Each structure stands twice: as structure tokens, then as C-alpha cells.
Amino acid sequence: MWGSLGEREERSAAEYRSRERRQAPMSEVSVAPSAAEPLLRVRGLAKHFPVRTGFRGQSLVRAVDGLDFDVRPGETLGLVGESGCGKTTTGRMLVRLLEPTAGTIEFEGRDITHAGRRQLRPLRQDLQIIFQDPYASLNPRHTVGRIIAMPLQVNGIEPPGGVKARVQELLEIVGLNPEHYNRYPHEFSGGQRQRIGIARALALRPKLIVADEPVSALDVSIQAQVVNLLRQLQRDLELAFVFIAHDLAVVRHFCQRVAVMYLGKIVEIGDRVDIYERPQHPYTRALLSAIPDVTKLGPGGRIRLTGDVPTPLDPPSGCRFRTRCWKAQEICATEEPALVSRGGGQAIACHFPESGPVAGESGGTAGVTVEEVSK
């Protein structure tokens, strides 16, 4: 199997190189299947944080360093990667909690990259965020009712039937007892709190929700409930999601498309099936191989990445993954691989992409169960 993968990889690499020559510049690359007009269009998005180092001097942490992706209406895009790869920063830039250093963000065709508060106001209703920590994300001094009504209040929206009715409706939608309107967050469990956070995000009937690791802080048994709730909401309300997670299994369960990030760059993006079953970037493969129950890999078994993630203060030249990549060649150090579309909506940034499925047998629908995990 590995052999065949290798062949395909050879070919694709050649193809990729030839394409690169034809299709510069980067931003012209179509990384999303050209279907409907995308809801969200991100090009060259970057965020650099200045930090002071040592006794003098200033350097930049390139937390996010040039991202391109689109999200179509009703689509769920998973953003995965190790901690510190820039996922969360990306998520916050999308809802404009952080000011991007470079690049553009377009929402429904409007450039919102540097829009002020006033200009953003109408957009706020369409663009919401769910936070990771269900404890920190709810104001402990407010009742659940106030928390959920906050976006309405802030935007001066008086829903038909009144705020209270709307809040209770939202509580019901997220599976909470509407009678708990007057309770305080500390009276709820983590899962319930996350539901409150979701209800708050839904209050304005958004079109796109950025979910920043929405379940990673929850108990394992609760994670499923929340993810299923999100999935149901997504279907019922035709929501688009940018779903940020480091947990590949959750992403696989929830997302239609997946982008893999490494050190502030997208290394691979594509449909769920493609990513999970035919990962082409070595890093994606390594990540997938780390899932314990997807160990039905061929020869080689689990890929262990050696070395630490390099510091974003001084990322490696060329391909950022090369320092930990078992396939790294000279070119990887000198030339940065571009994110190149490989048909079917999949795009990879690698000089030597892998090919072939990771675990053919386990493909298809969801396969991980609690029993399997606990092994």
C-alpha cells in the first residue's frame, strides 16, 4: 500500500510543481470547490505579535502567517492542529476580536478586515463565537437570561414576543429548561454552561459560528452531547461553522471540510473523507496516526514525531514542518511549498505529498466508540 501511495505522491509532486509555475500568485489559488459564493473568504490572513526579547530588541511571533480558505453557507470547516499552531488566533481574527496584521477577511463579499465597531454592527448578527472554557465564557454575575439576551441588548434588538420569550426559546433549542432563565452560571455543570454559551451565540441567528474548541474542556461523556447538539443545530438552522479543535475525532464527526494547521500555516485542506482517508501531507498523516484507535495503519504503524514544535518567533526556513519531517529533503529547507489544490477541493503544502488512504478499513462513517477509546 505504501508503495502505491508513493507513486501517486511522485506524480502529484511533479504536477504540483508544474502548476506552481503556471498559477502564481498564491492568492489566485482556488482552494475551495467553486460552488456557491462563499460566505466567508479569507486571503493571506496573518497575525504577528510583537514581543520583547532579552534586554533589547523586539521580534515578531508569527502566530498566523498567511491563511487562505473559504467557508460556504451551511458548511462546517474544521481547523485542526497542535496547540500553538494559530488556530485560536485565527478564530479570534474571524470574529474581529483580534486585529489582523495582514490579509483580508470577506464576509458575504464585504471586506470586514478592518471594519470599525459601527460598520461591524450588522455583521455581528451573522458572525458569532463559542468559546472553549465554559467557566470563563459566562459572566458569573449575570443570570442565564441576561447572558443569552446580551447580544440582543447590545445590538438593540427587540425580538417579537419579547426578550424573555426569545431567551426561553433559545434555552429550549439548546436543550435546557427554559425555567432556568433566572439562574446563575455557577449553578450549572460544564456541559450545561456550554449550552448556554451556544444559546448566546445563536441569539442573533448568525450565519456563521466560530466554535473555538467548544468541547475540549468538557468531560468526555459530555463532549458527545454538545457536539451532537451543534450538529443538529447546524442542520436545523443551516449554520456554517468554523470549528477549531485539536481533537481529530471530534472534527471528523462534525466537519464537512478540514484544514490542518502547522505553525501558523495551513498545510492541508480538503473534504473530511479526503483528509481522513487520503491524507497527503506528512504532518496530517502523523496527526492521524496519533489517534489510538485509528492504528490500523499499514506498515510503520503509528508515526512518532520527534523534536519539539519550533518557536514561532523564528520558524524554520522553507517548509516549516521540515525539522520534524521524515521525508525532508534539501528543497524543503530552501523553498517554501505553496498550498496547491489537488482537485476535489483538497490542497496540500508539501514538496513530497504522500498518497493513498491511511486506513481504508476504517473509512466510511464514524467508527470510534467509547469502548475502543478506553482500550
Next chain:
Amino acid sequence: MTRFLVKRLFSAVLTLFAVSVLTFLMFFALPRDPVTGMCPKNCNPERLERVRDELGLNDPLITQYAGYMKGIVTGRDLGSAQGGHCDAPCLGWSYVTNEAVSDTIARVLPVTLSIVIPAAVLWLLLGVGLGMVSALRRGTWLDRLAIGFSLTGASLQLYFVGAVLLLVFVYNLRLLPVPSYTSILDNPVKWASGLVLAWVSLAFLFSAIYARLSRAQMLETLSEDFVRTARAKGLAKPKVYGRHALRAAITPVVTIAGLDVGGALGGTVITETTFGIQGLGRTAVDAVRAGDLPTIMATVLIAAVFVVLANVLVDLLYAAIDPRVRLR
């Protein structure tokens, strides 16, 4: 670090500049004429006017201010009524005590230092010690005693404590000499015995605050994960408490202590008044009462220098104790 220092020092100089300007303006807003105090009984307006001219009090404010500042930097000629030439840093000539203000400061500053520094050592040792002990022995009679002590101290006032101590130890029991200042270089024993009451009363009141603060801080630190971890790892108690907990608990104490000491060095008026010792604080108050501008300026500026320096030092110390703090 260098950058931090430069920035901090720049802001400090700016602060001092603002303080000096404000004090100058404040003085001239005062409905008080420093000159009238200089010739009592049968002074006539013409003569007053000439004295004002001589002292430069009729010059525009800016000229006077510039003159004063120039004196500090380069020295200046003050005229024969004010002791002639005055070398840099020239703080001017006191209208009231008839001496160069720098001489006044040289005399009263050691007094205030002698009151504050030993008192601060005492109150820090006592306060932090008490706080630690009562935190470690929480709930015991020792803890209760310490809490009682600190609450009482925090609720009493210096002039009250001072008056009672004076009455008991000096006037009635005659255990101590009357409070006074002797240079430590001349006679260390006299120096200590003359100031000990001031130290004790200052320390009593201040240590109360520090005991409360460090106890609370210590309790909080003790309940933190890293201390529990250290204990769980099997580190000996004294080592954990001494090295880990104390260090974490003392950080806020250092901040407050720095500011307190900085403030106190600018003058402990109440202490000085209660015990009849002429330090920086009383000198400042006397100068304001008498409308003695050069002395007001000098005492105010020195007090401000102490406060500002203390601020910078606290920031540095803070970083030294707590490596998490980054100096920006």
C-alpha cells in the same frame, strides 16, 4: 530591562517636574506673604516692597521658577540678603531660618532616615513574621493573638499610641530618655534610645497592616497548587514554606512596603510632632505655615524623589522576586 529603566526614569523626571510646577503654583495661590513675617511690628509697605524686590518675589512666576530650577542644575547668585552665591544643587535660601536650604535638608534628612529605616525593618520583620506564623498556625491561639494584635494596631492612631507610650515610659516610669535625635555616628546608643519610641509606635501600627496582608497572602499561596505539589513531592516543610510559599506570598508585601517606606521617607509628620523631633516632615509643615517657598520646594521635591524612586525600585524588586513579571 535597560529600556524599562530608561522609560521609567523618564517618567520619574516628568513626575518630579510636574510636582515642582504644581507646588510652585500652589505656593503663589496661597493668601500668604512670606515677606510680612520678616519684619514684625513697625514695618512699612515701602520697605516690604523693597524686600520683595530683593527676593525676586515680584518677578513673573516663570522667571522665578526658571531661576529656582537653574539653581538646582547650575547654582546661582542669590543676592546678599540670601547668602550670596549658592552652588549647585542650589535649593535656595530659607526666608525663615536664614540658612541655605541645602543645609536645612542635610540636617533634617538624616533624622527622618533614622526614624524610618529602623522602623521599617522592625515593622516588616514583625508584620511579615506575625502574618506567616498565624497563617501556618491557622486557628490556634497564636493565630488569634496575631489577628487581635493586628486589628488593634490597624485601628489605633499614632498620636494616641505615641502619647501613651511617652507618658508611660518617659514621664512616669522614666525608663527611656526623652525622644531626641543624636547622630548615629556620634553615639549609637543615644541614637537608638532617643528614637526607639518612634520606631516602636510606627512599627506597631504598620506591622499590623503587614501582618494582615502577609497572612492573607500566605494563606492564599499555601492553598495554591504548586505548594501542594511541592509538599506532595516530599519536600520538607520548612523548605516548601521558606522557599516556595514565602517567595510568592511576599511579592505584594514588597510592593506595599516599598510605597510605604518611600512615602514615609518624605516625612513622618505625625511621628515627628508626637515625639518632638525635627525631621523632614515637620520642616515641610513649618515651611508651609511660614510661607517659606525655598524650603517648601526642597522638602516637597525630596519627598517626591523618594516616592518615585520607591516606585521604580518596587517594580525592579517585583521582577526579581517574581520571574513571571516582564518589564515593559
Next chain:
Amino acid sequence: MRPRVVAAAGGAIALVVALGACSKNTGEGTTVDTGRTQTGVIATDPKDSQGPAAEVAGASKGGTFTIIRETPISHLDPQRTYSFAGLMASPLFARYLTTWKDDGKGGLVLVGDLAETPGSDVNKDCKVWEFKIKDGVKFEDGSPITSKEIAYGIARSFDPDLTGGPTYIQEWLADTPQFDTKWDFKKNKGSLPPGLTTPDEKTLRFEFSKPRCDLPFAVSLPTTAPLPPAKDTGVNLDNKPFSSGPYKIADNQVGVKLTLDRNPNWDAKTDPVRHQYPDQFVWTFGPTPDAASNRVIADNGPDQSALAFNTVPASLVAKVAGDAALKSRTILSPTPSANQLVINNQRVKDLKIRQALNYAIDREGLIKAMGGPTVAAPLTTLMPPSTIGYKAYDAYPAGASGNLDKVKELLGGQTPELVLGVSDGATEQIQGTQLKANLERAGFKITLRNIPDDAKLDEIKKKDNPWDLYIGNWAADWPSGASILPVLYDGRTIKPEGNSNQSYFNDPAINAEMDRILAMSPAEQGPEWAKLDERIMKEYAPVVPLFVDVAYNVHGSKAGGVFISSVFGYPAFVNAYVKQ
């Protein structure tokens, strides 16, 4: 647990506070005799001016005499000395042309100090005065004192840099209050002011264009202290004056401590009043009057030979007066410092109101509020009893606490509204509170207006000051009516600011009478001033006499020889000694 702590702490405080006393105060033994009659003369016999001064009974040599005072002496430079502390300290290191021989009981004789006699009125018209300088008088460096150095001292008092001192001699010589422009000291160094000459080393001669009969008194002020021109350090002399007296400055920590050592070049044989008993005099500054008195009462170590220069504060009077053992360690004397409720005659023009104020006053209550008879003694005259020729009278007998019937009668049903300006210092605040209550009981409407303590004197010296009443105080520079009534009640002296005539009283008849008395010889003036005093009060009531300050000082068990100066009302040190 914590409530118990409260109780315990409260208990502890209660205990400490109750340390003092719990006995019943029946009010017995709280009367004090402060009567003292003043006799004053100018010595006619040159022997009176010769040294040495009579030995003080029980005095012995040696030891350190300490004087504790709250605020420092404002000037040590004799030409700038005018404060009471300065005037009392100065004789220790400065000698003058004349000085007072004072028995501490009211007996005063003006004698020659550096001069052989208290001056001779050459033409008997008070215009030309001559002083002969004694032989054997020396500075601290052993150089002789001649008329030149005395003249130089007077000349430098013209220097506008050297503010603070009395200005009688300067104004008389220049015949104008603008003496420092009439004769510029700095431009004329080496020469002498107009009218002042030194015909020879032994003679000093004053020539005035008007009669100045009070000159012998005026030259008893430190203005006439000698100084060699070479030793003149200008303003710096203030911190280390050059001594001609029995002591010299050994060390001066300005504002903290002044140490005086014996001056070996002082010759007792030349000095009619000073002694040189203690090895050292030490003035220490800083302790509040309360602290100073407490220290001295405690009588501990060096404080045994100490004196609290500030009088015993009202808060401690009961303790000091009630302690028989302390009686021998206190000195009690009325002073020449007279206090009035000054009526601004420019504003309160109705004589009846001024008289009603005089009838209304509750002197007993006021004195009680201030701390009783050891703090103040009632006064009904313009001049204090310590004035030469004084005669007691009460023009408006108000009884101890006011005669309300008389007030009602004089006011005739109206309620005068008056503004009383008081300083915001502690003492005047109490006096103001007391006076307001007192006068309102009597039917006035009083508004209290606070004036910043340091500014009050300057403010009420302004002619157009806005207040109707204020508390005024005058302590004469010599105990003659000439230094009181013309200064305070001669309306021709009123100027825009800096007035001593704070009642702004001006009556041509009175002014003329003052001119008449001033032309008389000093010895004859006394009874005339007393008569004028009574006349002014009876006919015009320009002020309400309130009280004279009483000096009540406590000293250590080993301090001796201190008495209250009959001239200034503060402790004098010329006889002071330390008991061995």
C-alpha cells in the same frame, strides 16, 4: 473570637487612660496670686551701671543649663533680634548700650551696659545724646569693644537685607520710616548714618532733629550690640553671631539645638547684670509646650537643669498647680503682654456699642476657657500693670462675668451684628468660641470669621481690614507708656498697612495730649500716661481690655536663678545657674 479581642483592647486602653486619676475634683486651691507692682527708674548713679552684678544667693558654677522651646529662635543676629525668645537669649552673647537691672519682682532700673551710664541728654532737650563706653569690655576674641563697633552695629541695622529687628533708632536718626533709602548702608560702608558719630573710641553720640526722650530705653534693645566690621558675615551672622557677652556660640544646629559656651574674654567686673554660672547653655527646639513641660516635670537626667521656655499649657496646669512638690519648681508672674478685644473704630463708630461691649465681657469665663489664672489675669486698663506709673481702674465695671443690664440699657433694644475675626490657631479658636457665646448672651449677633494663623496679624494691620472685632496683643519694648499709648492710639500714624494702631482710633485731642506727654522727661511721664489711659477708655472705649498673659514656667529641680523678665514677661537667664 474577635469580639473578645475588641473587649480586651478596649479594656487595655481604658486602663492606660485611667492611670492618671479617679479622684474627685472639688475645685479647691485653684486660685493663684499674680499681683505684682512695677517700679521703674533710670539709673542716675553711675555705680548702678558698674559691674560685677550681685551674686545670686545659692548660685554655683558649672553644669549645663537647658532651655526647651517648641519653635527655634527666629534671629540670633542682634541687629535682627526682636522675638521674645531672641530678646531673652541675646543677653547671653550680646551686650548693648543700656540694659535693665531687673529684680524679677517688678523693680526695674535702666543701667548702662557697655555704656558707663544710661546716656546723657547733652542739651536737656532729648535731641543730643552721648554715651561713654566702659573700659575693659571685649569681644569673644579678646579685642576691645569701642564706640566704633557699636556704631557699626547700629549702621548695619540699616541694611535692608537684615530684616527683622526693631527700627526705633534707625527711624529717629533718619527722621523717616524710610530710613534704609535715606541712608544706604551698602553704599556707605565705612561711614555712619546721619546723626550718629563717634567723636572718640569711648564716645558715641546721637543727634536727632526731634526730641527723642525714650532713647535710653530704645538702646536697651539688641540693635546696639557691637560688631567689628571684619566679623560681619551679613546674613550668615544670624547663625553664628560674634559674642560680646558672657557666652559665645559653640555650635548651632539651626532649628534643633543651640549650644553656648563660656566666653573667657567677658569680664564680670564690667557687667552690671549678667553672670556666668553654668558652663554651658543649651537651647533645644522641637518639643511642643506639652512635651517640654512633661519633660521638665519628669525631672529626668539632663532635664533636671532644664527650663520649659513655653509656659505650662492649660492642659497641664491642674497637674502642676495641684502638685505641692512642684511648687518650688515653678515661676509665676504676670507679663507686660496685654490682650484686647480690639474694636475697629472705623467700622464701629457708635460709642454706646463699644461701651456695651466693655460691659458685656465675661473675663472670668474667658480666662477659665484658656486655663485659668496661671494663663491669664484680667485686665481693665489699656496699659498692663507692669507699666511705669500704672494706675488701676475699671471704666466699665462688668463684674467677673459681665453686666448684662448695663448692656441692655446701652443697646436700647437693638442687636448689633458684628464680625469677629479670629486666627485658626488653637488658642484663638477657643477664645473666639468663648467670646462669641459670651457676646451673643449679652445681645450681640457675632459672626466668627477664621483667618489663617500666620496671616492674621498682617491682615488686621491693614487699615481697611473688613472685621469689626479681633483679638489684639501688645507687648511694649520697654515698660513706658510712651511705647504703648502713642504706638497704639495715635491716629496720625495710621497708614494703609502695617499698623500698630489696630483699632484705627484717631482723636485730635488725644493726639495733642500724647505730644505733650512725650516732650516731658522720661521720669515724669509715668503718671501722665496712666491718666491718659483712663481718659481714653472712659471717653472713647476704643477696645475691650481682656487680660494680660501670665508666665507660668516649670523648671527642673537643679535649675536655679531663672526669673520672669519684668520688661518682656519671659524667663531671663542672666542669673541662671545649675544647682550642684
Next chain:
Amino acid sequence: MSLSPVEGVALAEIESGGPEVPERKDVVGRSPGRLAWIRLRRDRTAMVSGGMLLFFMLLALAAPLIEMLYGIGPKEQFQSLLDGFGMPLGYSGGVSGDHWFGLEPGLGRDIFIRLIYGLRTSLFIAFAAAVITATLGVVLGTLAGYLGGWLDAVINWITDLTLAMPFLVIALALTPTLVLRFYGEREAVSPAFGVAVLIGVFAIFGWTSTARLVRGQVIALREREFVEAARASGAGLGHMVFRQLLPNIWAPILVSFSLAVPQFITSEAALSFIGVGLSDETPSFGRMIYRSLDYLQTDPAYVFFPGITIFALVFAFNLFGDALRDALDPKSSR
């Protein structure tokens, strides 16, 4: 282990979706404030000290009523009950059925009623100053902490400047300067003016610690997710500050307020010690204590009554402040 068990199980459970917390009958939740109140109610010390404070405040408020019942005003003098030196006759500074706490030496005013009025003045000054400093501190601290940047730098600098400013010089200089500005030369300066100036002096210098405290708290909160949630919803500054930030820091503000009040009470007393403050016409703790201290030996009762009252008042405030801190922040239990 950290991997998600989402699939499978989840689907089964989602329908039940019920809350993990057992159902409660009451649907109105207990706010954190209410919980703190409950804890406070259970604290005996808090209740005792709080009761004392309430008592003091009632006394202060009811001063005119008490004067009516007691029958003696704060300015009335009883000099006939003093001896020649002005000391009160009888036992313990003139304590009697008519004069419960005795008489002042000298002026002979009734100590009890003056204490009541003094309590009124001092508590008013302290509360007003504490309210103003807290407000100033909160506003400046929030602005500095939340907006950051140059505003933070400027406010920090002003804080440093305020700390370096000569408190005493300004306190000494302010009253006479302002009196001249606001009053005619023959007008009595109303006691309220002196009170206002004192409050002003405290306000100028007292806000820094609250500002620093609030700034620190706000900086800590600024990055919290619920604040970001509000920002992501487009909340403006007003909403952020008043709805999101302040409700979360009122606990430390309240504690610092409760500890600031006794500080101002003692500061008023300390200021009159060096001659700054109210005129004799306005009864205040500061002036009473300052005057009485001199009588420690001759009339201890005069020191005792004001002394013990101010001690008890400040002590009660400190106790209550501590208890309040414990109640609001159970972590830092004593």
C-alpha cells in the same frame, strides 16, 4: 484518554439532553451577591461589627433628635461646673446624670453631645470621601485597564504623580486659598465648607489605591472569554464596563471601600493634629481627640470617651471589612 468519545454514545444521549444538575423547585437562582450575603449572615463577627456600625450610624443620623432628648446642645457651655483652672468639677471629668461623658475643660461644653455630632461629621466626611475616591478610582482604573495603551500610560503617570504630590502641603494650603475664593471677607465660613474642602483633599489623594486595584482586576478580566463574547457581539464601552466588568469587581471595590472609610476617619483626626481641618465650631473627632490628648494626665476622661469611641468605630469597620472580604471571596477565608 483525552480523545473524544463523541460518536455513538452521544447520539443516544442527546435526546435526553437533561441538565446534569438535579432539578430544583425554585427557578430563581442565587446570585453570587446573595450567596455572599448568606455567608455574611452566618458570620457572628460580621453581625456584631455590622451591628456596631449600624448603631454608630444611627447615632450620627439621629444627632438632632438625641440633642432634643438629651436637652443639651453641642455649643452650650457650663463653665460654672469648672474649677478655676477650667477643669471640670466632680468625678472623672465631670461625669454626671446631666453630663453623661463629662465636660470639656476650658469651654465647659458637654462631651457626650459633641461626640454624637462629631460622629456625624466624621462619618459623613469619611463616607463622602470614600464614595468619591471609589468612584474616581473605579472610573480611572477601568479606563486604564480596559482601554490600555496611551490612556493607561497617562493614568498610570497621574497615579504616580498623585503619590508623589505633597499631601500635607496641599492640605495645609487648600483651605485658606479656597476660603478666599469662595467667601467674602466678612462672611462666616460655613462648617459645610470646611467639610467639603477636607473631602476634596481626601478625594484628590485617596483614589490611587482603588484605581490600581481596579486596573489590575480589569486587566485580568479583559482577556476573559465572557468579556470577549460581549465584544464579539459588538458591545460598546458602556456595556463592557457597566455590564460586564464592574459587576465582577465590585467585591474587591466594596472591601476596599469598607476599609477606606475608617482610614478617612483617622486621617481627619491626623490632619487636625497638624492643624489642618475643621474650625472649632464644627464638632469632629479629629479636633476633639487632638485637643483631648494634651489632657491625658489632668483629665483622662476627656481622652477616654472620644478615644474609645473612635477606636471602637474604626475597629468595627476593620472587623466588618475583613468579614466582608471573607464573605465575598470564600477562598481567602481566615
